[in-house]
Amino acid sequence: MTDDWRIPEDSPVYQEVARLHRIAYEIRPGQVSRWNGELYGFSGQNYGGVNMKTGAMRLNQEKVLEHLTGSTAAADRELQVQALLTVLHESYHTRNEPTAPLEPNAVHARPTIGFDEGLTERAALNDFPVFARRAGYHGLTAGAGTHEAAVTGLHNKEPSVGSMVAHDTRVELNAATNRIRQHYTQNPATPYPARVPNAGVRQQVSAGEQQRAAPMQAQRHGPVHAPRPSQAPPESRPGSLRAVTPPRQPVGATAGASYPNREFYMAFSGSQPAAQATSSRPSTGMGERGSGAHQQQGVSQERPGRPDRDR
Amino acid sequence: MDIMEFNGKYHNALHRLLENGLTELPREQARLRELSAAITDEDDRQFADEMIDDLPRRANPPQPSGLYKEALESQQAAFFGGGSDEERMARLAEARRTIWAMADRADPSENERIRGLTRSLEHLERRTEELLEIWSEPPVERN
Numbered sequence: 001m002t003d004d005w006r007i008p009e010d011s012p013v014y015q016e017v018a019r020l021h022r023i024a025y026e027i028r029p030g031q032v033s034r035w036n037g038e039l040y041g042f043s044g045q046n047y048g049g050v051n052m053k054t055g056a057m058r059l060n061q062e063k064v065l066e067h068l069t070g071s072t073a074a075a076d077r078e079l080q081v082q083a084l085l086t087v088l089h090e091s092y093h094t095r096n097e098p099t100a101p102l103e104p105n106a107v108h109a110r111p112t113i114g115f116d117e118g119l120t121e122r123a124a125l126n127d128f129p130v131f132a133r134r135a136g137y138h139g140l141t142a143g144a145g146t147h148e149a150a151v152t153g154l155h156n157k158e159p160s161v162g163s164m165v166a167h168d169t170r171v172e173l174n175a176a177t178n179r180i181r182q183h184y185t186q187n188p189a190t191p192y193p194a195r196v197p198n199a200g201v202r203q204q205v206s207a208g209e210q211q212r213a214a215p216m217q218a219q220r221h222g223p224v225h226a227p228r229p230s231q232a233p234p235e236s237r238p239g240s241l242r243a244v245t246p247p248r249q250p251v252g253a254t255a256g257a258s259y260p261n262r263e264f265y266m267a268f269s270g271s272q273p274a275a276q277a278t279s280s281r282p283s284t285g286m287g288e289r290g291s292g293a294h295q296q297q298g299v300s301q302e303r304p305g306r307p308d309r310d311r
Numbered sequence: 312m313d314i315m316e317f318n319g320k321y322h323n324a325l326h327r328l329l330e331n332g333l334t335e336l337p338r339e340q341a342r343l344r345e346l347s348a349a350i351t352d353e354d355d356r357q358f359a360d361e362m363i364d365d366l367p368r369r370a371n372p373p374q375p376s377g378l379y380k381e382a383l384e385s386q387q388a389a390f391f392g393g394g395s396d397e398e399r400m401a402r403l404a405e406a407r408r409t410i411w412a413m414a415d416r417a418d419p420s421e422n423e424r425i426r427g428l429t430r431s432l433e434h435l436e437r438r439t440e441e442l443l444e445i446w447s448e449p450p451v452e453r454n
Binding site for chain 2: 027028045046047049051052053063076078079081082085086089093098099107108109110113114116117118120121126127129130133141197
């Protein structure tokens, strides 16, 4: 934005935003850090946000930056709550990749933007007490239940986003289940003609099993893609936030490690797409022990990425 | 049990009370006290206990004003309404301006909370624009 001004990294307000960003990551760790370390101020009728393309953060001077004082002394508490909520919300937005090129079941859909937005605001509201306390802004509460009461009242009149999503999911899932059931009733020997929803992965699949095996192997055992320049972690940039943002980690590198059961993770991580479950032989991570399924590509967890020698 | 896990369960309890009334308040508080006792960090445990003490106040909040409800309805209508990208963006921007103006004339006790309702609208507007550029192919449309 042309009227924005860059905030120097050695300024107190920059340091405070960076500190708050770090605390947000500490209480709710993320996959990546998409803030590129640049902070801009502006005036106007917006709170600001992190640009998904550049990673730069811009925050309203009067509504946000002025109230990040490090304490609640001599502060307008309501303004300070909104300022802190904005930083927390922004930090949460930087925790995720905006796209998932290697997730077979991921698709780009507009409703996901609103869904993510609603979840992020809800997470920020819920986490606010812990965040404010950790950050030294003691005694602040976000709305103290009034907002929740208003939302509850509104949703008693109209369907809430939660119940609407649940209803739509139920309808779609029942329809899909019926289609599959009907198919196998009529054609018990033929796999259901499913396809991988993610077009990028679908192209790899159609190009051959070998190409599909490579990214899946990488997803389990190492970095899956190099960060774009605009997404480079701040700590890799000169004079930037070495100490205030967590190291960038590839999405798939450690995700499974936090699950107590690796097979559980593999089964529900999306690494085993539903569309591949239509093979005439079992190919999921679960239930394949003792089934001879090690002959299948994509299931040999002990020998990942092993070419299918049996076809 | 850490403070974030506790916080999640605390807010689940809070939302149950807000939806169903205060009958279960003593039971919810007792359940939360059992959880807080399992928090290993002493400072976090003390904070959890403070949150539990504050639960009756949060579960029985002052009623939002008519203006707040009006602003919330504007927010939700803009957020959930359909239409083309252009129509959605225009509607989001308009609702954002309307709610910001409502906040300017609201009581100081709630004006900033009303203004805060524009945050999600602003993000949805901006992120729709940014993500449609980032995504390598057009998004799928619902049937």
